[in-house]
Amino acid sequence: MVYLNALVQGLMAVLAWPAFGLMLLGVGIGVVVTLVPGLGGVFAFSVMLPFTFAMTPIQAFAFLLGMHAVTTVNDEIWSVLFAVPSEANATATILDGHPLAKQGRAGRAIGAHLFSSLIGGLFGAGLLAAAIPLVRPFVLSFGNPELFMLVVLGLTFVASLSGRQIMPGIIVAGLGLVLSMVGQDPITSQLRFTFGQLFLQEGPPLVSVVLGLFAVPAVIELSVRRTSIATAQVALGNDVLEGARDTLRHWKLVLASSGIGAILGMIPGLGGSVSQWVAYGWARDHSKNKEMFGKGAIEGVIAPAAATNSKEGGHLLPTIVFGVPAGASMALLLGAFLIVGLVPGPKMLTDHLDITFAMVWILVLAHIVSVIVCLVFLRQLVAITHVRATVLIPFILSFIFIGSYVGKNDMGGVVVTVIFGAIGYLLVLLDWPRPPLVLGFILGHLAENYLWLSQQTFGLAWLERPLVIALMVVIAAYLVYVASQRRNNRIEALRLELVEAV
Amino acid sequence: MRSGPGIVHYLELSFVGLVIVLAAAVLIAASGWDIQARLFPTVVALPLLGLGMAQFAVTLRGRKASASTGDVDDLGLWNATARTHTLRLALWVAVFLAAITLFSFPLGLPVGLFLYLRFESDESWLRCLILAAITFGYMYLVFDRGLHLPWPEGLVTQYFMQ
Numbered sequence: 022m023v024y025l026n027a028l029v030q031g032l033m034a035v036l037a038w039p040a041f042g043l044m045l046l047g048v049g050i051g052v053v054v055t056l057v058p059g060l061g062g063v064f065a066f067s068v069m070l071p072f073t074f075a076m077t078p079i080q081a082f083a084f085l086l087g088m089h090a091v092t093t094v095n096d097e098i099w100s101v102l103f104a105v106p107s108e109a110n111a112t113a114t115i116l117d118g119h120p121l122a123k124q125g126r127a128g129r130a131i132g133a134h135l136f137s138s139l140i141g142g143l144f145g146a147g148l149l150a151a152a153i154p155l156v157r158p159f160v161l162s163f164g165n166p167e168l169f170m171l172v173v174l175g176l177t178f179v180a181s182l183s184g185r186q187i188m189p190g191i192i193v194a195g196l197g198l199v200l201s202m203v204g205q206d207p208i209t210s211q212l213r214f215t216f217g218q219l220f221l222q223e224g225p226p227l228v229s230v231v232l233g234l235f236a237v238p239a240v241i242e243l244s245v246r247r248t249s250i251a252t253a254q255v256a257l258g259n260d261v262l263e264g265a266r267d268t269l270r271h272w273k274l275v276l277a278s279s280g281i282g283a284i285l286g287m288i289p290g291l292g293g294s295v296s297q298w299v300a301y302g303w304a305r306d307h308s309k310n311k312e313m314f315g316k317g318a319i320e321g322v323i324a325p326a327a328a329t330n331s332k333e334g335g336h337l338l339p340t341i342v343f344g345v346p347a348g349a350s351m352a353l354l355l356g357a358f359l360i361v362g363l364v365p366g367p368k369m370l371t372d373h374l375d376i377t378f379a380m381v382w383i384l385v386l387a388h389i390v391s392v393i394v395c396l397v398f399l400r401q402l403v404a405i406t407h408v409r410a411t412v413l414i415p416f417i418l419s420f421i422f423i424g425s426y427v428g429k430n431d432m433g434g435v436v437v438t439v440i441f442g443a444i445g446y447l448l449v450l451l452d453w454p455r456p457p458l459v460l461g462f463i464l465g466h467l468a469e470n471y472l473w474l475s476q477q478t479f480g481l482a483w484l485e486r487p488l489v490i491a492l493m494v495v496i497a498a499y500l501v502y503v504a505s506q507r508r509n510n511r512i513e514a515l516r517l518e519l520v521e522a523v
Numbered sequence: 524m525r526s527g528p529g530i531v532h533y534l535e536l537s538f539v540g541l542v543i544v545l546a547a548a549v550l551i552a553a554s555g556w557d558i559q560a561r562l563f564p565t566v567v568a569l570p571l572l573g574l575g576m577a578q579f580a581v582t583l584r585g586r587k588a589s590a591s592t593g594d595v596d597d598l599g600l601w602n603a604t605a606r607t608h609t610l611r612l613a614l615w616v617a618v619f620l621a622a623i624t625l626f627s628f629p630l631g632l633p634v635g636l637f638l639y640l641r642f643e644s645d646e647s648w649l650r651c652l653i654l655a656a657i658t659f660g661y662m663y664l665v666f667d668r669g670l671h672l673p674w675p676e677g678l679v680t681q682y683f684m685q
Contacts, residue, residue, distance in 0.1 A: 075670065188578050192542060195571035199549060202564055211560040214552070244612040245605045411644040414612075415636040418619055419658065422632065423666070430673055435623070439616065446609075451535050469563040476562065 023374065024154050031378030035386060040083040043076070044383060047087030048390050052398075054088070055095035062092035064239045066353040067231040068417075070360070071424040078361040079379050085357055086380060089350055090387035093330050094138045095395060101130045101322070113297040117314060117321030124317055131399065132264020133319050134326040135392045137275055140268065141327035142388030144279035145286065145334025150381045152338055157370045160342050166483035168344075168366065169471035170492035172464050175345030177496050178288070179352070180457040181503045189453040197461020198468065200225065207466055208473050218433075225437050226428035227356045231459055233441025236421050238449045243410045243417075261396065267319045274304055274320055275327045282328030286335025286347060300328030334384060341369045341377055344467060352460045359463065532582060539579045546572035615639055627677035629667055633659040 034040060047069070054065040065088050073081035101118035114134065121130040163171070176198075180190030203214045204224035215221040268275060278300040285296045304324035305314045314321050336347035344365035346352040358365050369377045425438035448455050475483040483489060549568035553561045618638060623631035637655035640646045646654075666672045 188574060188581065192539075192571065192574050192578060195567060195574065196542065196545075198567045199545065199564075199571070202549070202567075206556075206560040208559045209557055211556055213556075213560065213564070214549075241609055241612055245608045409644065412640065412646065415615075415639040415644075416658075418616065418639075419632045419636060422619060422623065423628065426628065426674075427672065432675055435620070439620075442616075447534065447538060450531060451538065465563075472563055472566065473559060 024378075027374040027378045028150070028381075030375040031380075032382045034079045034375065034379045035083060035382045040077075040080045041386075043080050044083035044087035044387055045390065047084040047089075048091045048387060048394060051088035051091035051391070052095055052394060055092050055098075062089050062350045063235050063353065065089070065092060066350055067228075067235045068420050068424055070231060070353060070356055071228045071427040073357055073360050074427065076361065078363055078373075078376050081357050081361045082354075082376070082380050083383050085354060086383045087387040087390070089354075090142065090330075090333065090384060091391035091394070093333060094135065094142070094388065094391040097134050097138075097326060097329070098131055098395065098399075101127060101134065113301045113325040114322055116301070117316070117318045120315070120317040121319070121322070126260065126317070129260040129264040129267065129319070130322050131395075132261035133267045133322045134264070135261075135395055136265045136268040137278070137323045137326035138330040139388055139392045140275050141279040141282060141330035142333060143385055144276070144327070145283045145331035146381050146384040146388070147334070148283045148331070149334040149337055149384070150378065153342075153370065153374075153377060156338070156342055160367050160370060163367065163488070164478075164486075165471045165474040166479065166486050167488045167492065169468055169475055170489050170496075171343050171345055172468040172471065174492055174496055175339070175343070176457060176460060176464065177499065179346070179348070179460050180454070181500060187500065187503060189451075190457050193448070193453055193455070194457035194461040197458040197463075198465045200230070200458070200462045201465020201469070207470055220429065220431055220433040223429075226425075226434045227359065227463065228428040229425040229434040229437035230441050230462060231353060231356060232421050232425050233438040233443075234445035234448075234455045234459060236417070236424075237438070237442030238445045240414060240417050240421070241446055244414055246410060261399075264319070264322075268323060271320060271323050274307075274323055277303065277307075278324040278327035279331035282331035283335040285328075286332030287338050288347070296328040296332045297325035300324040330388065334381075337380060337384070341365055341380065342367075344464065346460060348456070352456050352463060355463045356459075364467070532585065535582045536579065539575055539582055543572060543575040543579065546575055611643070615643065623677070625677050625679045627680055628674045629659065629662040630680065631677060632662060 035044070050069060051062075051065055054068075055062075066085060069085065069088060073084060076084065097114040097118065101114060101122050118130045118134065121127065176194045177191070180194040181187045201224065204222055205211070206213055212222065281300045281303060282296040285299060301321060301324050304320045305311055305318075308314065308318065308320050310318060310320075332347075336351050339345045339347055340351040340354060342365070344355065346355050355365060363369070363373060363376070421438065422435060425434045426432065428434045445455055448458075479486075546568045549564050550572065553564040553568065556564075615635075619632070619635035622635040622638075625631060626634055633655040636658050637651050640651040640654060641648065667674075
C-alpha cells in the first residue's frame with residue numbers, strides 16, 4: 022500500500038505544473054545538445070546543473086532526467102545518418118545503421134531505433150519500479166560501515182572501468198576525495214585548505230568543477246574540429262513506420278536487449294557502451310541472418326537501441342538507493358541531489374519514496390515525449406546539423422560562464438571553472454578518466470561522515486562486520502579481475518602485432 | 524585520444540609529481556588537526572601517496588621504453604593544428620573574461636559573443652549584431668528580470684554608474 026501511494030503521488034507530482042513543463046524544456050534542450058557530437062548527456066548535465074538551484078527536487082529531476090532521456094534516444098540518430106556518434110554510447114549503431122542510411126533506408130533505421138528506444142526505456146523504468154520494494158529491506162539493513170564500503174566500491178568500479186588503466190582512475194578518484202576536504206570539516210568545522218578565502222569555506226562549487234572538467238574540454242574539441250556536424254546530405258526516406266513494424270516483428274530481441282541493458286546498467290562503472298555491445302553480440306549470435314550484420318541488419322539497430330535506453334532505469338537504482346552512481350551522468354545527477362538538499366541512500370526508500378517513484382515516471386514520460394519529438398521534428402533537426410561549430414562555440418561558452426557564476430554568485434566560481442577546465446583538458450590529453458574525480462568530490466563528505474560514525478560506534482571492529490568483509494572481498498576480486506583482463510588484452514594485442522610483423 | 528609520447532610523458536610525470544606533493548602536503552597539514560578532522564584526510568592521502576609513487580615509476584618506465592624502441596609520435600589531438608586552435612580558444616576565453624570584468628555579465632557576454640562571431644567565425648556584421656542583441660535580451664529578461672541574479676559590477680559600468 023505504501024508503494025502504491027508513493028507510485029500515485031509520484032505520478033501526480035510529475036504531471037503537475039511546472040514540473041511537467043520543466044521536463045518538456047529538458048527534453049528540448051537535450052534534443053539541441055545531442056545535435057553536436059562530443060557534447061552529449063554529460064555535457065548537458067554539467068551545463069544545466071546550475072539552473073536547478075531554484076527548483077524543488079521533483080522539478081529538478083524532471084528537468085535533468087527529461088534532458089538525459091532524450092540524449093540516449095537522440096544520440097544514435099546521428100550515428101545512423103552521418104556515422105558520427107554523439108557519445109561513446111552510440112557507436113554500435115553505426116555498424117548497421119549507417120549502411121542502411123547509405124542504402125537510402127535511413128528512415129527505416131531511425132524508426133526502428135526510436136521505437137526500440139521507447140520500449141527499452143519503458144522496460145528500464147518498469148524494472149526500477151519493480152526492484153525498489155525488493156531492494157528496500159536489504160538497503161535498510163545497511164549501517165554506516167556498509168555505506169562507507171559501498172562508496173569505496175562505487176569509486177573502485179567507476180575508477181577502474183572509465184579509463185584505459187586502473188591506477189590513474191583510482192588516483193583521480195583520490196584527488197576527488199581530497200578536493201571534497203576543502204572547506205569546513207563536516208564533523209568539527211575545522212577549516213581545511215581554504216587559504217583564508219571565504220569563498221572556499223563551503224568548498225569549491227560543484228557546478229564550476231563539473232563545467233570545467235567536462236564542458237570546457239568538449240568546447241576545445243569542437244573548436245579543434247571546426248566543422249559542421251554533418252558534412253554530407255543524407256536522404257531520410259519515408260519508411261520510418263516500417264522501422265516501427267520491424268521493432269514489433271523482433272519483439273523477443275527487443276525484450277532480451279532491454280533486459281541486458283537494464284541488468285548491466287545496475288552495475289556501477291559499466292556504462293552504456295558495454296550494454297549496447299553485449300546486446301549487439303547477443304542479437305548477432307541469435308540471428309538467422311548473421312551474415313547481414315555489419316551490412317545493414319535491422320536487428321543490429323534494434324538491439325543497441327533497446328539496451329542503451331533500458332540501462333537508464335538500471336543506472337538509477339544504485340544511484341538513488343546506494344548513492345553509488347553507475348556512470349558519469351549519474352555522478353552528476355548525484356550533484357543534483359546535493360543541490361536540492363537530498364541525500365541518496367536509505368531515506369530515498371522511506372521518507373522520499375514518492376520522489377523516487379517520481380523519477381521512475383519521469384523516465385517513462387520523458388522517453389515517450391522524446392520519441393514523439395524526434396519523430397515530428399526529424400527533418401528540421403537534420404537541417405540544424407549543418408550549422409558550423411564556430412557559430413555554436415560562443416553560445417556554449419556563455420552558458421559555461423553563467424553556470425559557473427550562478428553556483429555561488431561569485432566570480433570565484435568562474436575562476437574555479439577555468440582552473441578545472443585546464444585540469445580536464447590535461448586529463449583528456451593524458452587519457453586519464455574524469456568521472457572518478459567528480460564522483461570522489463561528490464561522495465567525499467558522505468564517506469567522511471560514514472567513516473567517522475563507524476569509528477565512533479564500533480572502533481576498529483567495524484572492519485570485522487560480515488558485509489564489510491564481503492564488500493572488501495568483492496572490491497579486491499574485482500580489481501584483480503579487471504587487471505588480469507587488461508593484461509590479457511595487452512598480451513593479445515602484442516601477439517597480433519607480432520603476427521602482423523611476421 | 525592518443526597524443527605524442529614525448530611531451531605527454533613529461534606532462535604525465537609532472538602531473539603525477541604534483542599528486543605526490545599534494546598527498547604529502549595533506550598528510551603534513553592533517554597532522555596538526557584533531558583526530559576527527561585528521562582521520563579521513565589521512566585515510567585518503569596515505570594510499571594516494573603510495574599510488575602516486577607507483578604511477579610515477581610506471582610512467583618513467585614507459586617513457587624509457589618508448590625512447591629505446593624509437594616509437595613514432597602518434598599525434599592525435601596533440602598536433603600543430605590542435606595546439607593552435609586550443610591556444611586560440613584559450614585567448615578567446617580570456618577575451619570573454621575581460622569583457623565580463625569590464626562590463627559585467629549582461630553586457631560583457633554579448634560583447635564577447637559579438638567579437639568571437641565577427642573575428643573568429645567570420646560572420647557578417649549584421650548577423651553578429653542581431654545574435655549579440657538576442658543574447659543581451661535573453662540575459663536581461665531571464666537572469667535579470669526573471670531570476671534577479673546579483674551580477675558583479677563591471678569596472679566600466681561601475682564607473683559610469685558613479
